[in-house]
Amino acid sequence: MSSNKYNLPKPFLKAIENDGYTKGDADFSATQIIDSPRISRMKHIYKDKVKKDYYDSIFPLLGTAVHHILEKNKDEDDIAEERLYMNVDGFVLSGQIDLQVKDGDGYLVHDYKTTSASTLTYNPDGKREWEEQLNIYATLVEESTGRKVNGIGVWAIIRDWSKVQAGRKEGYPEAPVVLVSMSLWDAQERMDFIRSRVLKHSMVEGIDDESKLPECTKEERWAKDKTYAVYNFIANGSQRKRATRVFDTADEALTFGKGKGDAYVIEERMGKNTRCESWCDFKEYCSQYKQIIEN
Numbered sequence: 001m002s003s004n005k006y007n008l009p010k011p012f013l014k015a016i017e018n019d020g021y022t023k024g025d026a027d028f029s030a031t032q033i034i035d036s037p038r039i040s041r042m043k044h045i046y047k048d049k050v051k052k053d054y055y056d057s058i059f060p061l062l063g064t065a066v067h068h069i070l071e072k073n074k075d076e077d078d079i080a081e082e083r084l085y086m087n088v089d090g091f092v093l094s095g096q097i098d099l100q101v102k103d104g105d106g107y108l109v110h111d112y113k114t115t116s117a118s119t120l121t122y123n124p125d126g127k128r129e130w131e132e133q134l135n136i137y138a139t140l141v142e143e144s145t146g147r148k149v150n151g152i153g154v155w156a157i158i159r160d161w162s163k164v165q166a167g168r169k170e171g172y173p174e175a176p177v178v179l180v181s182m183s184l185w186d187a188q189e190r191m192d193f194i195r196s197r198v199l200k201h202s203m204v205e206g207i208d209d210e211s212k213l214p215e216c217t218k219e220e221r222w223a224k225d226k227t228y229a230v231y232n233f234i235a236n237g238s239q240r241k242r243a244t245r246v247f248d249t250a251d252e253a254l255t256f257g258k259g260k261g262d263a264y265v266i267e268e269r270m271g272k273n274t275r276c277e278s279w280c281d282f283k284e285y286c287s288q289y290k291q292i293i294e295n
């Protein structure tokens with residue numbers, strides 16, 4: 001049962017409760033296997049304990065709304081929201097493909113993602129997990145339908161896009177909806193990746209003690225290492241607001257600061273485990289996170 005801290009009206013609550021996402025009759029979904037096996041299993045172990053508020057589901061709800069509208073308006077040659085299955089070493093893997101666009105002798109496999117402008121500014125070629133997901137989809141399409149896949153990409157729908165920022169800020173997306181094309185790995189590479197991820201996830205099935213689960217990797221924790229920012233001073237003697245350069249080690253920062261000959265200060269920026277701190281529903285139960293905090 002979710003709380004409703006901000007008194008969202010009933011239509012929101014009903015829409016969130018009726019969100020019928022399912023992985024179909026499958027052991028694993030494509031989005032599940034690209035994520036952390038630890039988190040995937042924690043979702044099962046703590047499913048009755050995690051406290052959520054309806055507001056946590058607002059952005060996923062907007063994403064679902066966009067999917068529904070676009071599915072209804074697809075071109076007649078294209079295929080929308082097709083759920084596909086394949087067998088991987090005895091396990092059933094599924095994925096729901098947002099859009100397959102007819103392209104000569106084959107199809108382009110596309111996914112819709114509602115995201116922020118900063119995500120694209122920092123990841124102009126898309127996020128690593130987007131590329132992984134789309135490559136799994138390409139294999140699902142080829143293996144389960146026999147259709148040829150000619151390319152993959154994400155239609156990024158930028159929920160906080162600003163006309164004022166576009167064209168001014170380097171790397172800022174030029175429109176509120178942009179296609180991020182991704183590299184299609186060769187068929188063997190895709191299959192090797194899928195098998196390794198299915199194996200990792202199958203190994204945590206049945207584990208109910210979180211301390212026995214494999215740890216989340218740095219990437220899975222969205223971890224950032226400690227850095228050292230060098231700030232110089234401007235003519236009136238005040239410190240610049242933006243760092244002149246940021247380094248991975250104190251030595252590099254010191255050498256740079258001294259080398260410029262101007263007055264400077266070095267600010268130590270603490271490392272972060274962004275997902276653990278702000279996004280993971282299981283941090284209060286997680287022994288790995290407790291250990292991270294203690295160290």
Ligand code: SF4
Pocket residue numbers: 036038039042216220221273275276280281282283286288289
């Ligand atoms: S709190 Fe951090 S380490 Fe623990 S499950 Fe969540 S992301 Fe992984």
